[in-house]
Amino acid sequence: MASETTLTPARTRPFSFFEWMVARRYLAATKSGKGVSLISIIAFAGIMLAVAALISVMSIMQGFRLTLLDQLLGVNGHAHVLHADDTPVDNYDAIARALTQVEGVRDATPLIELPVFASANGETGMVVRGVRRDDILRNRYVTGADHVVTGSFENFGIGEKGGTEIALGSRIASQLGVRVGDPITLISGQGPETAFGRTLRRKTYTLGAVFHVGNAEYDAIYGYMPLEQAQLFFGFDDDTVQMIEVFVENPEQIKSYREPLMSVAPDTRIRDWQQRFQSYFNALQIERFAMRLVLFLIVIVATLNIITGLIMLVKDKTGDIAVLRTMGATQGSVMRIFVLSGALIGVLGTIAGIMLGSLFVLNIDAIENGLSAIFRTDLFPAEVYFLDGVPAKLELKEVTLIAGFSLFMSLITTLYPAWRAARLDPVEALRYE
Known part of the structure; x- marks a missing residue:
């Protein structure tokens, strides 16, 4: 087969x-x-x-x-420490030192931030931030070599009561039509109380520097003056400020810093950047x-x-x-x-x-x-x-x-x-x- x-x-x-x-x-x-x-x-x-x-x-x-986010957290602090009743913060140097001892906190800066009306060759509204000389020199978004347009911060905060030099954002300077060395008159509604209401405070400063953050909103709003001058101009005592601005190592985890910050600064409240810019x-x-x-x-x-x-x-x-x-x-x-x-x-x-x-x-x-x-x-x-x-x-x-x-x-x-x-x-x- x-x-x-x-x-x-x-x-x-x-x-x-x-x-x-x-x-x-x-x-x-x-x-x-x-x-x-x-x-x-x-x-x-x-x-x-x-x-x-x-x-x-x-x-x-x-x-x-x-x-x-980088610009917001570079110009603004990651958190602000204020009194619970929004009264001025006294003994701010001691509180700032205590805040810097909290693990993860990089810096704590006494701050006064209030709106004013500026007048020179033009007129505009703006926000003045009163800071210490050493604190603003550490802010690279304002005093960095690639952010200073004209002038310098060499004399910022130097002189009696911090001197009379201020710094403006580039767009504010353009709106006012001023250059370094020009006088600028600031007007505030935070004058003394009278029977007819609050009076206006008016003072003339010298433009010492023009900075450019790179954010059009900030360059058109913010200006800086020495903290001592801000205390004098806005009627704060020598040992009081409006708030303390805190910078931390990890801004994305700012919520985890709230309790440690409040533990060293009792009778205060914390307003962090996520609350401030949450909707945005x-x-x-x-x-x-x-x-x-x-x-x-x-x-x-x-x-x-x-x-x-x-x-x-x-x-x-x-x-x-x-x-x-x-x-x-x-x-x-x-x-x-x-x-x-x-x-x-x-x-x-x-x-x-x-x-x-x-x-x-x-x-x-x-x-x-x-x-x-x-x-x-x-x-x-x-x-x-x-x-x-x-x-x-x-x-x-x-x-x-x-x-x-x-x-x-x-x-x-x-x-x-x-x-x-x-x-x-x-x-x-x-x-x-």
């Missing part, structure tokens, strides 16, 4: 070179399927632009948040979340183009699929070929989008300046956005999240067309070839 040998087609290893080769060739243009290649290009471009847009927008929004940063956080959601939907729409391309590819390659099946290719092998075809579009589009988005973020200032020059208009006015330039912060965590989501959606959208290709009956397919 003759022995019979059963021949079974050799199965290819999953994701073998054969499957990769066929998948790559299926993405190329063919005589009968040029439209498929065009759709693949459109899908690739859509994913690339969606990923680039998502990276760019989220980096700019994160840059806005970090820059504003909550709005930024909500806007960032909403923008991320909208842009993720754009990525989803872009990846859906892969489904269209693969479905047309399956229809175009019906005969080829049937031949592969009759030659021994399994359903799993056919499915993997079309999954790879779609995944290649997603992977290449995501990589190109990351490169494009990163280049845009890293060169955003040059791009903004170039577009402003071309259109002859300021595309990023500081009066509207409060910042001198477009801030952008490229974060690896954000890029990884975006890339992962894009690749995941690219994979998901390939499954249905690949499943249809795998279930194709080779006999029915070849019957009409």
Whole structure:
């Protein structure tokens, strides 16, 4: 009896070179399927632009948040220690020393901060911050070499009662039309009480320095005078101030400092930066979340183009699929070929989008300046956005999240067309070839 040998087609290893080769060739243009290649290009471009847009927008929004936070916490303290009844804080030197002994506290600064009316060649309202000489010299956002526009702080706080030199933000100086050395008259409603109400306090100072924080709101509002002059001008006693400004090592965890600060400063209340700017940063956080959601939907729409391309590819390659099946290719092998075809579009589009988005973020200032020059208009006015330039912060965590989501959606959208290709009956397919 003759022995019979059963021949079974050799199965290819999953994701073998054969499957990769066929998948790559299926993405190329063919005589009968040029439209498929065009759709693949459109899908690739859509994913690339969606990923680039998502990276760019989220980096700019994160840059806005970090820059504003840095400026807010650089000019303003992280917390303010005030009396519970809002009366002046006395014995402030001893309290400030005690506050600096709290673990994590970097500095404690006696402060008087009140609104005044300034008059010179022009007139404007502003806020004067009375600080000690040593304290303001430590604030790099005001006295740093790259923030002092004209003049200097060399004579700030020097002289009888701290001298008569003050410093103004660059926009205040511009509104008043003054330069270093010019006189400026300050008017306050914190004068002595009379039978007819409070009288006005008026005093003329000399402009000693003009600073530029980089935040249009601060540069148009804040001015500084020596603490001794602020006590005299606003009617505080020599040993009292309005509040004590506290700077800590980790501003994001300011809530954890509240109890230790209150323990060394009894009969006081703490107003931290999160309370002061809570609504502002909550709005930024909500806007960032909403923008991320909208842009993720754009990525989803872009990846859906892969489904269209693969479905047309399956229809175009019906005969080829049937031949592969009759030659021994399994359903799993056919499915993997079309999954790879779609995944290649997603992977290449995501990589190109990351490169494009990163280049845009890293060169955003040059791009903004170039577009402003071309259109002859300021595309990023500081009066509207409060910042001198477009801030952008490229974060690896954000890029990884975006890339992962894009690749995941690219994979998901390939499954249905690949499943249809795998279930194709080779006999029915070849019957009409």
